[in-house]
Amino acid sequence: MAYPSSAATIEAQLGVLASAHPQLCERAFLPNATHDGRRVSYVRVGDGSGRPVLLSGGAHAREWVPPDALITMVQRLLEAHADGTDFEVPAFTDAAASPDIPYAAVTFEAADVRRIVAALDLHVLALVNPDGRAFSQSSAANAMWRKNRRAPRPGSTCRGVDINRNFDIAWDFDRYYSPAGAAVVSASKDPCDPQVYIGPDAASEPETRNVIGLLRERDIEVYVDVHSFSRKILYPWGIDDNQTSEPEENFLNPGWDGRRDGGFGGPYGEFIPDDGARRLLGEHLELGRAMRAAMLDGAGSDARARARSAYDLESSLALYPASGTASDYAFSRNFTSELERPIVGFTLECGSDADGEGGFQPSVSIYPKIEREVHLSMMALLVRVAGAG
Amino acid sequence: MQLVRIAGPTDAMRRLGEVAGLDFERTSARQVNDGRWQVSGYATDDALDELAARELDVEPVVASDALDEQRRELYGQIERVPDEEV
Numbered sequence: 001m002a003y004p005s006s007a008a009t010i011e012a013q014l015g016v017l018a019s020a021h022p023q024l025c026e027r028a029f030l031p032n033a034t035h036d037g038r039r040v041s042y043v044r045v046g047d048g049s050g051r052p053v054l055l056s057g058g059a060h061a062r063e064w065v066p067p068d069a070l071i072t073m074v075q076r077l078l079e080a081h082a083d084g085t086d087f088e089v090p091a092f093t094d095a096a097a098s099p100d101i102p103y104a105a106v107t108f109e110a111a112d113v114r115r116i117v118a119a120l121d122l123h124v125l126a127l128v129n130p131d132g133r134a135f136s137q138s139s140a141a142n143a144m145w146r147k148n149r150r151a152p153r154p155g156s157t158c159r160g161v162d163i164n165r166n167f168d169i170a171w172d173f174d175r176y177y178s179p180a181g182a183a184v185v186s187a188s189k190d191p192c193d194p195q196v197y198i199g200p201d202a203a204s205e206p207e208t209r210n211v212i213g214l215l216r217e218r219d220i221e222v223y224v225d226v227h228s229f230s231r232k233i234l235y236p237w238g239i240d241d242n243q244t245s246e247p248e249e250n251f252l253n254p255g256w257d258g259r260r261d262g263g264f265g266g267p268y269g270e271f272i273p274d275d276g277a278r279r280l281l282g283e284h285l286e287l288g289r290a291m292r293a294a295m296l297d298g299a300g301s302d303a304r305a306r307a308r309s310a311y312d313l314e315s316s317l318a319l320y321p322a323s324g325t326a327s328d329y330a331f332s333r334n335f336t337s338e339l340e341r342p343i344v345g346f347t348l349e350c351g352s353d354a355d356g357e358g359g360f361q362p363s364v365s366i367y368p369k370i371e372r373e374v375h376l377s378m379m380a381l382l383v384r385v386a387g388a389g
Numbered sequence: 390m391q392l393v394r395i396a397g398p399t400d401a402m403r404r405l406g407e408v409a410g411l412d413f414e415r416t417s418a419r420q421v422n423d424g425r426w427q428v429s430g431y432a433t434d435d436a437l438d439e440l441a442a443r444e445l446d447v448e449p450v451v452a453s454d455a456l457d458e459q460r461r462e463l464y465g466q467i468e469r470v471p472d473e474e475v
Contacts, residue, residue: 006469137467138475140460144390144412144431184403186415195412230417230429263403312419319402319418319426349416353429353450359392359414363459364466 001075003068003367006137007038007130010058010067014041014126017071021078024117031213032206034131035149040210042125043074050120051385052218055378056211057125057226059163059326061132061145062360065351065367066226069374070126076375080113087113089298089375092368096356097304103369104300106376112383119386123214129163129207143361146195148207158192161199164225165322167212167329168202170239170251176323181262186322198324208326215330216337222287222344222385223330226374229351229359231311233291233377235284236272236331236345238316239323243269244281252335262321273334280334280342287344287381288313294380295373308355309373316347346381350374392451393437396427401443408443410436 001013018027026044033039057066080087091105116122127133131149135142147160165187170176173185188196203209214220236242239251241264249256250271260268274281292313299309316322331345351370353359362370395405395413405413405428413430421427429450432440440447451459469475 002466002468004463004467006467006473008470008473009468012470137464140457140464143460146412184406186406188406196406227416230414232416234416316416318416319399319428320406320415322415347416349414353392353394353414353417358459359429359431359451361460361463363463 001068001071003364003371004064004137004361005068007127007133010071010127011041011130013071014043017043017075017078021082024081025078030210032209034206035151036131036134038130040125040127040130040207042123042214045074045077045122045124046117046120048121050118051222052121052123052220053222053382053385054123054125054214054218054220055224055226056128056326058127058133059129059207059225060227061129061136061147062143063228064361065228065370066374067127067133069350069371070124070226072371073375073378074124077113077116080110081117084110086110087379089372092372094366094369096365101304101308102300102302103305103309103372104298106298108379108383112386115386116382120382121218122382123218123220125211125214128211132160147197148205150199150205153191156191160197161205162196163205163207164326165196165198165324166203166205166208167324167326169325169329169332170323171198171202173198173323175257177260177262177321178258181260181321184320185262186320187324202324211326212329215333219339220330220343221339221341222381223327224346224348224378224381225326226348226350228349229353229357230349231352232349233288233311233313234316234327234347234349235288235313236316236328237270238325238328239321240268240270241265241317242272242281242315244272244274247271250335251332264317278342280344283342283344284346285313287384288346290380290384291348291377294376298372298376311373311377348374348377390431390433391449391453391456392429393432394427394429394448394450395440395445396421396425396448397443397445398425401445402426402428408436408439411440
Protein backbone atom coordinates (compact mmCIF):
# COMPACT_ATOMS: atom_id res chain seq x y z
CA MET A 1 0.00 0.00 0.00
CA ALA A 2 1.50 3.31 -1.06
CA TYR A 3 1.15 6.56 0.87
CA PRO A 4 -1.09 8.50 0.66
CA SER A 5 -3.96 6.07 0.53
CA SER A 6 -7.62 6.78 0.10
CA ALA A 7 -10.26 5.81 2.65
CA ALA A 8 -11.41 2.99 0.40
CA THR A 9 -7.85 1.73 0.00
CA ILE A 10 -7.39 1.61 3.75
CA GLU A 11 -10.56 -0.41 4.23
CA ALA A 12 -9.54 -2.73 1.43
CA GLN A 13 -6.09 -3.20 2.93
CA LEU A 14 -7.57 -4.27 6.26
CA GLY A 15 -9.34 -7.03 4.37
CA VAL A 16 -6.12 -8.01 2.64
CA LEU A 17 -4.32 -8.30 5.97
CA ALA A 18 -7.00 -10.49 7.48
CA SER A 19 -7.14 -12.70 4.40
CA ALA A 20 -3.39 -13.14 4.32
CA HIS A 21 -3.14 -14.06 8.01
CA PRO A 22 -6.42 -15.75 8.94
CA GLN A 23 -4.96 -17.58 11.93
CA LEU A 24 -3.71 -14.41 13.55
CA CYS A 25 -5.74 -11.50 12.26
CA GLU A 26 -9.46 -10.96 12.25
CA ARG A 27 -11.21 -8.08 10.53
CA ALA A 28 -14.49 -6.88 12.04
CA PHE A 29 -16.89 -4.09 11.22
CA LEU A 30 -17.97 -1.56 13.80
CA PRO A 31 -21.68 -1.11 14.36
CA ASN A 32 -22.09 2.54 13.44
CA ALA A 33 -22.00 3.52 9.77
CA THR A 34 -20.78 7.05 9.10
CA HIS A 35 -22.99 9.94 8.02
CA ASP A 36 -22.07 9.22 4.38
CA GLY A 37 -22.92 5.55 4.88
CA ARG A 38 -19.42 4.10 5.10
CA ARG A 39 -18.79 1.00 7.15
CA VAL A 40 -15.72 1.18 9.37
CA SER A 41 -13.63 -1.86 10.20
CA TYR A 42 -10.65 -2.69 12.37
CA VAL A 43 -8.29 -5.60 12.67
CA ARG A 44 -7.63 -7.64 15.76
CA VAL A 45 -4.33 -9.48 16.19
CA GLY A 46 -3.94 -12.29 18.68
CA ASP A 47 -6.15 -15.02 20.05
CA GLY A 48 -8.21 -12.64 22.16
CA SER A 49 -6.81 -13.76 25.49
CA GLY A 50 -4.12 -11.11 25.86
CA ARG A 51 -4.03 -7.66 27.38
CA PRO A 52 -6.38 -5.45 25.34
CA VAL A 53 -4.69 -2.67 23.37
CA LEU A 54 -6.23 -0.24 20.88
CA LEU A 55 -4.36 1.89 18.36
CA SER A 56 -6.42 4.34 16.35
CA GLY A 57 -5.77 6.93 13.67
CA GLY A 58 -7.46 9.18 11.21
CA ALA A 59 -9.93 10.90 13.53
CA HIS A 60 -8.87 14.16 11.91
CA ALA A 61 -9.43 14.04 8.19
CA ARG A 62 -6.45 16.09 7.06
CA GLU A 63 -3.89 14.12 9.03
CA TRP A 64 -2.97 11.70 6.29
CA VAL A 65 -0.04 9.81 7.81
CA PRO A 66 -1.44 7.96 10.84
CA PRO A 67 -3.82 5.53 9.07
CA ASP A 68 -1.22 4.53 6.50
CA ALA A 69 1.50 4.11 9.12
CA LEU A 70 -0.71 2.01 11.40
CA ILE A 71 -1.61 -0.33 8.59
CA THR A 72 1.98 -0.88 7.49
CA MET A 73 2.94 -1.49 11.11
CA VAL A 74 0.35 -4.26 11.44
CA GLN A 75 1.42 -5.65 8.08
CA ARG A 76 5.06 -5.87 9.17
CA LEU A 77 4.08 -7.37 12.51
CA LEU A 78 1.97 -10.07 10.88
CA GLU A 79 4.56 -10.86 8.24
CA ALA A 80 7.35 -11.08 10.80
CA HIS A 81 5.26 -13.42 12.94
CA ALA A 82 4.28 -15.59 9.99
CA ASP A 83 7.88 -15.87 8.79
CA GLY A 84 9.39 -16.19 12.25
CA THR A 85 11.64 -13.22 11.53
CA ASP A 86 12.50 -9.95 13.18
CA PHE A 87 10.34 -6.86 12.73
CA GLU A 88 12.53 -4.59 10.66
CA VAL A 89 12.22 -0.85 10.40
CA PRO A 90 14.29 -0.14 7.31
CA ALA A 91 16.96 2.51 7.05
CA PHE A 92 15.91 5.76 5.44
CA THR A 93 17.84 8.54 3.79
CA ASP A 94 16.42 12.03 3.65
CA ALA A 95 17.79 13.02 0.28
CA ALA A 96 16.04 16.38 0.36
CA ALA A 97 18.38 17.52 3.11
CA SER A 98 21.81 18.81 2.23
CA PRO A 99 23.86 16.82 2.84
CA ASP A 100 21.70 13.69 3.01
CA ILE A 101 20.52 12.60 6.45
CA PRO A 102 20.78 8.87 7.17
CA TYR A 103 18.38 7.17 9.56
CA ALA A 104 19.48 3.77 10.81
CA ALA A 105 17.71 0.46 10.33
CA VAL A 106 16.17 -0.91 13.51
CA THR A 107 15.19 -4.44 14.43
CA PHE A 108 12.73 -5.77 16.95
CA GLU A 109 13.61 -9.38 17.61
CA ALA A 110 11.40 -12.24 16.49
CA ALA A 111 10.95 -13.19 20.14
CA ASP A 112 9.42 -9.77 20.78
CA VAL A 113 7.09 -10.22 17.83
CA ARG A 114 5.95 -13.59 19.18
CA ARG A 115 5.47 -12.13 22.64
CA ILE A 116 3.37 -9.24 21.33
CA VAL A 117 1.07 -11.59 19.46
CA ALA A 118 0.84 -14.02 22.35
CA ALA A 119 0.46 -11.54 25.20
CA LEU A 120 -1.70 -8.84 23.63
CA ASP A 121 -5.16 -8.57 22.18
CA LEU A 122 -4.23 -5.87 19.69
CA HIS A 123 -6.94 -3.84 17.99
CA VAL A 124 -6.06 -1.42 15.21
CA LEU A 125 -8.69 1.02 14.04
CA ALA A 126 -6.63 2.68 11.36
CA LEU A 127 -9.20 5.13 10.04
CA VAL A 128 -11.78 6.44 12.47
CA ASN A 129 -13.18 9.10 10.13
CA PRO A 130 -13.31 7.82 6.54
CA ASP A 131 -15.87 10.40 5.38
CA GLY A 132 -13.60 13.21 6.43
CA ARG A 133 -10.56 11.68 4.78
CA ALA A 134 -12.44 11.11 1.54
CA PHE A 135 -13.51 14.75 1.55
CA SER A 136 -10.05 16.02 2.42
CA GLN A 137 -8.62 13.99 -0.45
CA SER A 138 -11.31 14.95 -2.96
CA SER A 139 -9.66 18.24 -3.90
CA ALA A 140 -6.74 20.38 -2.79
CA ALA A 141 -9.32 23.00 -1.83
CA ASN A 142 -10.52 20.60 0.88
CA ALA A 143 -7.06 19.62 2.10
CA MET A 144 -7.47 21.23 5.51
CA TRP A 145 -10.78 19.57 6.39
CA ARG A 146 -10.58 18.21 9.94
CA LYS A 147 -14.06 17.15 11.06
CA ASN A 148 -16.42 14.38 10.04
CA ARG A 149 -19.20 15.07 7.51
CA ARG A 150 -22.31 15.42 9.67
CA ALA A 151 -24.98 17.14 7.59
CA PRO A 152 -25.86 20.76 8.31
CA ARG A 153 -28.75 21.64 10.53
CA PRO A 154 -31.82 23.02 8.73
CA GLY A 155 -31.07 26.56 7.59
CA SER A 156 -27.32 26.11 7.92
CA THR A 157 -24.62 25.12 5.47
CA CYS A 158 -22.07 24.15 8.09
CA ARG A 159 -21.03 20.52 8.15
CA GLY A 160 -19.09 18.36 10.47
CA VAL A 161 -18.13 17.65 14.07
CA ASP A 162 -14.62 17.36 15.48
CA ILE A 163 -14.50 13.72 16.56
CA ASN A 164 -11.72 14.51 18.99
CA ARG A 165 -13.93 16.96 20.89
CA ASN A 166 -17.03 14.78 20.91
CA PHE A 167 -16.13 12.30 23.66
CA ASP A 168 -17.89 12.46 26.99
CA ILE A 169 -15.17 14.02 29.08
CA ALA A 170 -15.75 17.66 30.05
CA TRP A 171 -17.78 17.78 26.84
CA ASP A 172 -20.11 20.54 28.06
CA PHE A 173 -17.21 22.90 28.58
CA ASP A 174 -19.32 25.94 29.47
CA ARG A 175 -20.64 24.08 32.48
CA TYR A 176 -17.35 22.44 33.27
CA TYR A 177 -14.96 25.42 33.24
CA SER A 178 -14.97 28.89 34.68
CA PRO A 179 -15.86 31.59 32.14
CA ALA A 180 -12.17 32.36 31.76
CA GLY A 181 -11.34 28.70 31.27
CA ALA A 182 -14.15 28.18 28.79
CA ALA A 183 -12.92 31.17 26.81
CA VAL A 184 -9.59 29.50 26.02
CA VAL A 185 -10.57 25.86 25.73
CA SER A 186 -9.93 24.33 22.33
CA ALA A 187 -13.59 23.53 21.67
CA SER A 188 -16.60 25.29 20.21
CA LYS A 189 -20.37 25.00 20.32
CA ASP A 190 -20.69 26.76 16.99
CA PRO A 191 -21.48 24.25 14.21
CA CYS A 192 -19.78 26.62 11.78
CA ASP A 193 -16.49 26.45 13.63
CA PRO A 194 -14.28 24.78 11.02
CA GLN A 195 -12.05 23.05 13.54
CA VAL A 196 -13.35 22.16 16.99
CA TYR A 197 -17.16 21.99 16.93
CA ILE A 198 -18.05 19.56 19.71
CA GLY A 199 -21.30 18.28 18.21
CA PRO A 200 -24.91 18.49 19.38
CA ASP A 201 -24.39 15.99 22.20
CA ALA A 202 -21.58 14.05 23.77
CA ALA A 203 -20.82 10.97 21.65
CA SER A 204 -23.37 12.14 19.09
CA GLU A 205 -21.20 10.97 16.20
CA PRO A 206 -21.06 7.43 14.84
CA GLU A 207 -17.27 7.61 14.60
CA THR A 208 -17.04 8.53 18.28
CA ARG A 209 -19.39 5.73 19.29
CA ASN A 210 -17.31 3.26 17.34
CA VAL A 211 -14.23 4.11 19.39
CA ILE A 212 -16.18 4.15 22.64
CA GLY A 213 -17.67 0.77 21.81
CA LEU A 214 -14.24 -0.77 21.40
CA LEU A 215 -12.90 0.84 24.56
CA ARG A 216 -15.82 -0.45 26.61
CA GLU A 217 -16.63 -3.80 25.08
CA ARG A 218 -13.03 -4.92 24.83
CA ASP A 219 -12.01 -3.38 28.15
CA ILE A 220 -9.10 -1.65 26.50
CA GLU A 221 -6.25 -1.07 28.95
CA VAL A 222 -3.76 0.61 26.63
CA TYR A 223 -4.91 3.14 24.08
CA VAL A 224 -2.96 5.30 21.65
CA ASP A 225 -4.66 7.76 19.32
CA VAL A 226 -2.24 8.70 16.56
CA HIS A 227 -2.45 12.22 15.17
CA SER A 228 -0.18 14.73 13.49
CA PHE A 229 1.77 16.97 13.83
CA SER A 230 4.20 18.24 16.48
CA ARG A 231 6.63 15.45 17.43
CA LYS A 232 5.02 14.87 20.79
CA ILE A 233 3.94 12.01 22.98
CA LEU A 234 1.06 13.32 25.04
CA TYR A 235 -0.35 11.77 28.18
CA PRO A 236 -3.41 12.82 30.26
CA TRP A 237 -4.79 15.15 31.14
CA GLY A 238 -5.69 17.55 28.37
CA ILE A 239 -8.59 19.09 30.24
CA ASP A 240 -6.49 20.74 32.94
CA ASP A 241 -3.08 20.63 34.57
CA ASN A 242 -2.16 17.50 36.49
CA GLN A 243 -1.88 17.21 40.24
CA THR A 244 -1.40 14.13 42.41
CA SER A 245 -2.44 15.25 45.89
CA GLU A 246 -6.05 16.47 45.84
CA PRO A 247 -8.36 13.61 44.84
CA GLU A 248 -11.50 15.71 45.18
CA GLU A 249 -10.33 17.88 42.29
CA ASN A 250 -11.58 15.59 39.58
CA PHE A 251 -13.76 15.73 36.50
CA LEU A 252 -16.60 13.88 38.23
CA ASN A 253 -16.94 16.38 41.08
CA PRO A 254 -19.83 18.76 40.31
CA GLY A 255 -18.67 21.01 43.12
CA TRP A 256 -15.98 22.33 40.78
CA ASP A 257 -18.30 22.93 37.86
CA GLY A 258 -17.98 26.46 36.57
CA ARG A 259 -14.79 26.99 38.55
CA ARG A 260 -12.13 24.96 36.74
CA ASP A 261 -9.50 27.23 35.21
CA GLY A 262 -8.12 24.93 32.49
CA GLY A 263 -4.56 26.17 32.85
CA PHE A 264 -1.31 25.80 34.68
CA GLY A 265 -1.03 27.13 38.20
CA GLY A 266 -4.69 27.99 38.75
CA PRO A 267 -6.85 26.97 41.68
CA TYR A 268 -7.88 23.68 40.07
CA GLY A 269 -5.78 20.78 38.88
CA GLU A 270 -7.02 17.47 37.56
CA PHE A 271 -6.20 14.57 39.86
CA ILE A 272 -3.99 11.86 38.45
CA PRO A 273 -3.17 9.13 41.00
CA ASP A 274 0.47 8.27 41.38
CA ASP A 275 1.03 6.20 44.45
CA GLY A 276 0.43 2.75 45.81
CA ALA A 277 -1.41 0.47 43.43
CA ARG A 278 -2.44 3.34 41.15
CA ARG A 279 0.71 4.82 39.72
CA LEU A 280 -1.09 6.18 36.71
CA LEU A 281 1.21 9.14 36.11
CA GLY A 282 4.28 6.99 36.56
CA GLU A 283 2.92 4.33 34.24
CA HIS A 284 2.45 6.91 31.50
CA LEU A 285 5.90 8.37 32.03
CA GLU A 286 7.55 4.95 31.83
CA LEU A 287 5.75 3.94 28.67
CA GLY A 288 6.17 7.38 27.14
CA ARG A 289 9.91 7.34 27.79
CA ALA A 290 10.16 3.94 26.12
CA MET A 291 8.40 5.31 23.03
CA ARG A 292 10.54 8.41 23.00
CA ALA A 293 13.76 6.46 23.38
CA ALA A 294 12.80 4.08 20.59
CA MET A 295 12.40 6.96 18.14
CA LEU A 296 15.53 8.78 19.27
CA ASP A 297 17.79 5.73 19.47
CA GLY A 298 16.30 4.40 16.27
CA ALA A 299 17.56 7.46 14.41
CA GLY A 300 21.09 6.13 14.69
CA SER A 301 24.23 8.16 15.25
CA ASP A 302 23.75 11.10 12.90
CA ALA A 303 23.22 14.20 15.02
CA ARG A 304 20.75 15.75 12.57
CA ALA A 305 18.72 12.54 12.37
CA ARG A 306 18.59 12.41 16.15
CA ALA A 307 17.55 16.05 16.43
CA ARG A 308 14.73 15.41 13.96
CA SER A 309 13.63 12.30 15.82
CA ALA A 310 13.41 13.92 19.24
CA TYR A 311 9.82 13.79 20.47
CA ASP A 312 8.71 15.65 23.56
CA LEU A 313 6.90 13.73 26.29
CA GLU A 314 4.44 15.96 28.08
CA SER A 315 0.89 16.24 29.33
CA SER A 316 -1.76 17.09 26.77
CA LEU A 317 -2.56 20.46 28.31
CA ALA A 318 0.31 22.61 26.99
CA LEU A 319 -1.09 26.10 26.41
CA TYR A 320 -4.70 25.26 25.65
CA PRO A 321 -7.03 22.85 27.42
CA ALA A 322 -9.06 20.56 25.20
CA SER A 323 -12.31 18.89 26.19
CA GLY A 324 -13.87 15.78 24.73
CA THR A 325 -10.72 14.10 23.43
CA ALA A 326 -10.44 10.37 22.82
CA SER A 327 -7.33 9.77 24.93
CA ASP A 328 -8.69 11.69 27.92
CA TYR A 329 -11.93 9.76 27.61
CA ALA A 330 -10.09 6.43 27.51
CA PHE A 331 -8.08 7.45 30.55
CA SER A 332 -11.17 8.69 32.39
CA ARG A 333 -12.41 5.12 32.45
CA ASN A 334 -9.95 4.53 35.29
CA PHE A 335 -12.52 6.40 37.38
CA THR A 336 -15.79 5.37 35.77
CA SER A 337 -15.35 1.71 34.83
CA GLU A 338 -14.95 -1.33 37.01
CA LEU A 339 -11.69 -2.38 35.44
CA GLU A 340 -9.16 -3.22 38.11
CA ARG A 341 -6.07 -2.85 35.97
CA PRO A 342 -4.89 0.65 35.13
CA ILE A 343 -5.89 2.17 31.81
CA VAL A 344 -3.36 4.28 29.96
CA GLY A 345 -4.14 6.66 27.15
CA PHE A 346 -1.73 8.47 24.86
CA THR A 347 -1.89 10.75 21.89
CA LEU A 348 1.04 10.48 19.52
CA GLU A 349 1.52 13.60 17.39
CA CYS A 350 3.77 12.36 14.62
CA GLY A 351 5.70 14.51 12.19
CA SER A 352 6.44 18.19 12.17
CA ASP A 353 5.91 21.44 10.34
CA ALA A 354 9.70 21.80 10.15
CA ASP A 355 12.52 20.09 8.28
CA GLY A 356 10.44 19.55 5.17
CA GLU A 357 8.03 17.23 6.97
CA GLY A 358 5.01 19.01 5.58
CA GLY A 359 2.70 19.38 8.57
CA PHE A 360 -0.55 17.51 8.09
CA GLN A 361 0.31 16.18 4.65
CA PRO A 362 3.96 15.25 4.21
CA SER A 363 5.37 14.54 0.79
CA VAL A 364 5.81 10.98 -0.40
CA SER A 365 9.57 11.39 -0.15
CA ILE A 366 9.62 12.22 3.59
CA TYR A 367 6.72 9.95 4.59
CA PRO A 368 8.98 6.95 5.41
CA LYS A 369 10.75 9.01 8.05
CA ILE A 370 7.48 9.72 9.88
CA GLU A 371 6.14 6.23 9.28
CA ARG A 372 9.22 4.76 10.93
CA GLU A 373 8.67 6.94 13.99
CA VAL A 374 5.15 5.58 14.33
CA HIS A 375 6.45 2.02 13.94
CA LEU A 376 9.30 2.51 16.39
CA SER A 377 7.17 4.12 19.06
CA MET A 378 4.26 1.71 18.76
CA MET A 379 6.48 -1.36 18.70
CA ALA A 380 8.39 -0.11 21.74
CA LEU A 381 5.07 0.38 23.52
CA LEU A 382 3.77 -3.04 22.53
CA VAL A 383 6.97 -4.80 23.56
CA ARG A 384 6.81 -3.12 26.92
CA VAL A 385 3.13 -3.78 27.49
CA ALA A 386 3.62 -7.39 26.41
CA GLY A 387 6.09 -7.76 29.23
CA ALA A 388 9.31 -7.99 27.35
CA GLY A 389 10.66 -4.55 28.14
CA MET B 390 -2.60 30.20 2.88
CA GLN B 391 0.83 29.50 4.30
CA LEU B 392 2.33 27.42 7.06
CA VAL B 393 3.71 29.65 9.80
CA ARG B 394 4.93 29.68 13.36
CA ILE B 395 3.40 32.26 15.66
CA ALA B 396 4.95 33.45 18.90
CA GLY B 397 3.87 35.80 21.62
CA PRO B 398 3.00 36.25 25.28
CA THR B 399 0.79 33.73 27.02
CA ASP B 400 -2.43 35.74 27.20
CA ALA B 401 -2.33 36.76 23.56
CA MET B 402 -1.47 33.26 22.43
CA ARG B 403 -4.33 31.76 24.41
CA ARG B 404 -6.71 33.90 22.36
CA LEU B 405 -5.50 32.66 18.96
CA GLY B 406 -8.75 30.81 18.50
CA GLU B 407 -10.40 34.19 17.85
CA VAL B 408 -8.39 34.77 14.68
CA ALA B 409 -10.49 33.93 11.61
CA GLY B 410 -8.58 32.14 8.89
CA LEU B 411 -5.97 30.77 11.27
CA ASP B 412 -5.90 27.02 11.67
CA PHE B 413 -3.31 26.26 14.31
CA GLU B 414 -2.29 22.92 15.69
CA ARG B 415 -3.09 23.05 19.41
CA THR B 416 -0.54 20.44 20.37
CA SER B 417 2.30 22.28 18.68
CA ALA B 418 2.35 24.85 21.49
CA ARG B 419 5.80 25.19 22.96
CA GLN B 420 7.18 27.57 25.55
CA VAL B 421 10.10 29.33 23.93
CA ASN B 422 11.61 31.97 26.20
CA ASP B 423 10.67 34.74 28.57
CA GLY B 424 7.33 33.05 29.15
CA ARG B 425 6.44 33.34 25.47
CA TRP B 426 4.74 30.57 23.52
CA GLN B 427 4.98 29.42 19.94
CA VAL B 428 2.48 27.44 17.87
CA SER B 429 2.38 26.26 14.27
CA GLY B 430 -0.55 26.80 11.98
CA TYR B 431 -1.91 27.56 8.55
CA ALA B 432 -2.89 31.17 8.01
CA THR B 433 -4.71 33.07 5.29
CA ASP B 434 -3.56 36.55 4.30
CA ASP B 435 -6.34 38.05 6.41
CA ALA B 436 -5.25 35.99 9.39
CA LEU B 437 -1.67 37.16 8.92
CA ASP B 438 -2.89 40.76 9.00
CA GLU B 439 -4.80 40.06 12.20
CA LEU B 440 -1.76 38.41 13.80
CA ALA B 441 0.31 41.44 12.91
CA ALA B 442 -2.33 43.72 14.41
CA ARG B 443 -2.08 41.72 17.61
CA GLU B 444 1.69 42.30 17.57
CA LEU B 445 2.47 38.61 17.44
CA ASP B 446 5.64 37.34 15.78
CA VAL B 447 5.05 35.32 12.62
CA GLU B 448 7.76 33.15 11.10
CA PRO B 449 7.04 31.73 7.64
CA VAL B 450 7.71 27.99 7.34
CA VAL B 451 6.18 27.07 3.98
CA ALA B 452 5.07 29.86 1.62
CA SER B 453 1.72 29.66 -0.10
CA ASP B 454 3.18 28.90 -3.54
CA ALA B 455 5.26 26.05 -2.19
CA LEU B 456 2.32 24.73 -0.21
CA ASP B 457 0.12 24.74 -3.32
CA GLU B 458 2.81 22.94 -5.30
CA GLN B 459 3.25 20.30 -2.58
CA ARG B 460 -0.47 19.65 -2.56
CA ARG B 461 -0.73 19.42 -6.33
CA GLU B 462 1.95 16.77 -6.33
CA LEU B 463 0.49 14.84 -3.41
CA TYR B 464 -3.05 14.74 -4.75
CA GLY B 465 -1.76 13.13 -7.90
CA GLN B 466 -0.24 10.34 -5.84
CA ILE B 467 -3.22 9.23 -3.76
CA GLU B 468 -3.59 5.48 -4.02
CA ARG B 469 -7.19 4.65 -4.79
CA VAL B 470 -8.95 1.37 -5.28
CA PRO B 471 -10.05 0.60 -8.87
CA ASP B 472 -13.13 2.55 -9.94
CA GLU B 473 -13.13 4.59 -6.73
CA GLU B 474 -15.28 7.69 -7.10
CA VAL B 475 -13.72 10.98 -6.10
